[in-house]
Amino acid sequence: MTDANNDPAAAPEDGSDGSPRNFIADIVEDDLATGKHQQVVTRFPPEPNGYLHIGHVKAITVDFGLAERFGGRCHLRFDDTNPTKEEQEFVDEIQADIRWLGYDWGEHLYFASDYFEQMYAWAVHLIEQGKAYVDSLSPEEIREYRGNYFNKGKNSPYRDRSVEENLALFQRMRNGEFEEGEALLRAKIDMESGNLNFRDPALYRILKTPHHRTGDTWCIYPMYDFAHGQGDAIEHVTHSICTLEFEDHRPLYDWFLDNLPVPSRPRQIEFARFNLSYTMTAKRKLRQLIEEGRVAGWDDPRMPTVRGMRRRGYPPEVLRDLCERVGVAKRDGIVDVGLMEFVLREHLNRHCQRAMAVLRPLRLVITNWDDGHVEHFEVPNNPEDPEAGTRSVPFGGVLWVDRDDFREQAPRKWFRLAPGKEVRLRSACLVTCNEIIKDEHGEVIELRCTWDPQSRGGRSPDGRKVRGTLHWVSAAHALTAEVRLYDRLFATEDPTKVEEGGTFVDNLNPDSLEVLTDCKVEPSLAALQPEDRVQFERTGYFCADRHDYAADRLVFNRTIGLRDSWAKIEKKNKGGGKGQAKAKAKA
């Protein structure tokens, strides 16, 4: 106890690779240490019936991360046991998404359907052992016989058919001699079990639908419970990680391993599903949003799908880092979307080059500028990273600045443009607003300013305080761009919580998208590649749209805005009275 290892500063809080420890990693580590396994083998088992979303990303990072961390391997296995829901398109797209996330399954790509013949043989084995039978009850009757939480189930009248009869019937099921629902292979376990999964679970059902990989070879298909553990055993998976709702399937998972001559003994371990506030991942509901035209598709940048987040501008590292920070545990909860936004900004701040883009242009004319003169200023590409260098940005007597940076009536502590106020144009010079020009509706359409030639480069010549620094674009050189301002898709923390008579659709954020088509951006922004990310100074992080961006059609998606403490101050000032009342009530 009192040896050198007791130094608290040296106490290891982390795993050997620096990632936080968790109960599953502890189990794996232990199994390796005791020699139970020589190598860890995990698997990620998606059903190819939809696109991957942020919830799947967590499972992927756990499955692949564990293998990576302990020098093992992770298989990608498609759980394709239900041809009525599954399609080849999804097996391709899911692979693309996982690769984009940065994971590699090498040659270990498998399909549950690869094992259909083996599973059929194992089903026959169970029949031969008297542990499975063909039931001829209708689906409705089976439900009635199963009972419920309150009542025990009762045995099917077909439960005691002879082995020979069951064998013959099962063969006839395979031959296609029965219609869907006419016959069902069930395990013979315990109709009175408190665990409903033990009440003679279905093993094989008849589905006369062609399968995307096996075609019409089969008209009977194994159920998830009869396929999953056996697939794990065939692949010598050591640790089969899944989410909490499979917890009471585990006894059944083990029952099959106990009663079948499987080649290895995997262990199922469950952890809590990943939930994010202001986000919803239910596949049916996401589909509904698309069908009702509330989002543009599965890759709409507001969608919590991997492809949606990719198009929005999320780097894969951010999604992986987020999952690591959230950790792995059995307690289910909702992760604050603010954590994801923090991880996002942290990454983007370090990696993105800066550029200047004016989203809502307002004309600014420098009255004491030599007519037609063009100056080039050196602007740092990334103040976080001096090695990113500088670029030359053209500057002239007519500029665009952001409307949000001007107020005719400056509020208290307003550092930006207003009549009589001096501000810095970033990396360029100091200008003072002398005059404002309005149109016939009284709207401000132009600011007349003078610049201080001593401030060339943006320095304050005499050390006078200039608090405000604004971004700008030279009007003569500006490019026009479309900018899509995305925000959270939902306005409420838990979008599934709805008022009486309402639906989750009522919780949509009406301002989740604003499209600006007349933005003015600096010329360098025409040289990006689709999916390139950039910070628009003082505004936020943006990416060149994966599909719509081209050198002659600039389209940017806002990934996330910069933190805006001014907006916070203004909000607080407006809500001041209310806050006081609240403080008083508390006292």
Add this chain to the structure above:
RNA sequence: UCGGGGAUCGUCUAAUGGUAGGACAGCAGCUUCUGGUGCUGCUUAUCAAGGUUCGAAUCCUUGUCCCCGAGCCA
């Protein structure tokens, strides 16, 4: 009602009988040519009640609350 799980700052997560720690959020300040970034400090938690123990988030008892389960879905 039955079976399975869970309960630690506002949120997520550590502590495996020995100082309740971290991250996010919040608050305050410093720095700053992005009201960005960075830095510093502060606030805040063991579901409840009993018990065992020198010592309990951890072990025991009782209770409370929450989640999952009645597909021929996964």
